[in-house]
Amino acid sequence: MDRKQIIPKxxxxxxxxxxxxxxxxDACLEQIKEQRFxxxxxxxxxxxxxxxxxxxxxxxxYACAKCGNHIFPLAGTIFEKSTTSLRVWFQAMYLMGxxxxxxxxxxxxxxxxVTYKTAWRMFHQIRKLMSxxxxxxxSGSGVEMDEMYxxxxxxxxxxxxxxxxxxxxxxxxxxxxxxGRIVARISKELTVAATNALVKEYVLPETVxxxxxxxxxxxxxxxxGMGYQHKRINHSQKVYVLGDVHTNTIEGFWSLVKRGIGGxxxxxxxxxxxxxxxxxxxxxxxxxxxxxxxxxxxxxVSELASSQPLQ
Ligand SMILES: [Zn+2]
Numbered sequence: 001m002d003r004k005q006i007i008p009k010x011x012x013x014x015x016x017x018x019x020x021x022x023x024x025x026d027a028c029l030e031q032i033k034e035q036r037f038x039x040x041x042x043x044x045x046x047x048x049x050x051x052x053x054x055x056x057x058x059x060x061x062y063a064c065a066k067c068g069n070h071i072f073p074l075a076g077t078i079f080e081k082s083t084t085s086l087r088v089w090f091q092a093m094y095l096m097g098x099x100x101x102x103x104x105x106x107x108x109x110x111x112x113x114v115t116y117k118t119a120w121r122m123f124h125q126i127r128k129l130m131s132x133x134x135x136x137x138x139s140g141s142g143v144e145m146d147e148m149y150x151x152x153x154x155x156x157x158x159x160x161x162x163x164x165x166x167x168x169x170x171x172x173x174x175x176x177x178x179x180g181r182i183v184a185r186i187s188k189e190l191t192v193a194a195t196n197a198l199v200k201e202y203v204l205p206e207t208v209x210x211x212x213x214x215x216x217x218x219x220x221x222x223x224x225g226m227g228y229q230h231k232r233i234n235h236s237q238k239v240y241v242l243g244d245v246h247t248n249t250i251e252g253f254w255s256l257v258k259r260g261i262g263g264x265x266x267x268x269x270x271x272x273x274x275x276x277x278x279x280x281x282x283x284x285x286x287x288x289x290x291x292x293x294x295x296x297x298x299x300x301v302s303e304l305a306s307s308q309p310l311q
Contacts, residue, residue: 011290018094018294028086029060033073035302037062044069060086076305078125088112092122093129097293101260102279127275129300130282136177137207144210145199145217146250147190148172148257150273170270172257172277173198175209176250181285184253184277186270190216196223203228210245212236253284 022028033040037053044051044064053062053071061070074080079089092108109119137143150170171190175198176182183202187194195216203209205226211217212235220230231245240246257280261268268276286293 007290011288011292013098013291013294015094015098018090022087022090025086026055028090029073030055031298032077032079032301033062035299036073036305037071042071044071077301078128078304079301082122084114084118084122088114089122089126092119093126093297094294096123096126096279097297098291100283101256102283124272124275126297127279129297129304131275131278132282132285134181134183134202134285135204136175136181136183136202137209138204139206140208141177142208142210142244143175143177143203144247144250145173145175146212146247146254147187147214147216148174148254150261150268151270168270170273172273174250174253175199175202176253178249182250182253182281184257184281186274186277190214192216192219196220199223199228200226210247212247253280256280256284 022031033055036042040053040062041050042053043049044053044067046067046069047064051067052065054065055061056063056070059070060074061072063070074086079086082089091112095103095108095111105116105120105123108114108123109116112119114122148171150172151168171187172184173187173190173195174182174184185198185202187198192215196219199209199220200223203226206228208229208231209217209220210231210233211220213232214235217230217232220228233239233242233245233247241248257277260280261276282296283293286296289296
């Protein structure tokens, strides 16, 4: 079935819409300017007062209406130092945002006509937009936490991992709200200390945390000042659901991730695994917004730029 047909109209963002909205580099620049300085109005560094700024022809700059001082909407964004046309960047973002399971740098190369090197670079820069800093759960609500292993054969028949493989293996910890958002982070090992630190960073106080009986989770109720409740399901005794105690949501996400690694990207090296997880999480966290991922990515461009100091 073609998924596009079941996306409600208001949650669709078609290629036609994209082409109409962003026909030129100028239109793309105008978009970034509007996001960062709505109406072109911002405090002029020279006048030290809010001023209207007008586009400077032939440059990616806008000039103060009073004194002519320039502002650069692309400063601090992923586009800043690039010689690739802004429209090609937008196109690549649109492509990455409108597939369900991700596309490769190779596909960006084919669709936009840039070199593979450029496509690859854009691909990784755009992924940076998809890394988010969010907190999950909250008083009385539940999150599931689980781990996934990447690289290295998981276990030999005896149930123990081959020693030689341990070094190659990467552990990924995931925390997910049921019917909500996800955070997935690479961690070195599933120790109590590492797990507690991760949870403290990403899970709000008073949350109920569902896990399996892996030993790394055993001290969650004792994370200082957080008041977590911990409910465990005994996977080691082959129990998978007990009332509301299960980790099915996070396991669903892992299979999505693994399918993507196998299908779209063929393999993902440990070096790029985190950005890969970020991309999947970003999409997962917006799974109810149809294919409006591209507008969400655009917003991230200015959000990330604003968090950088102005030069
Ligand atoms: Zn001025």
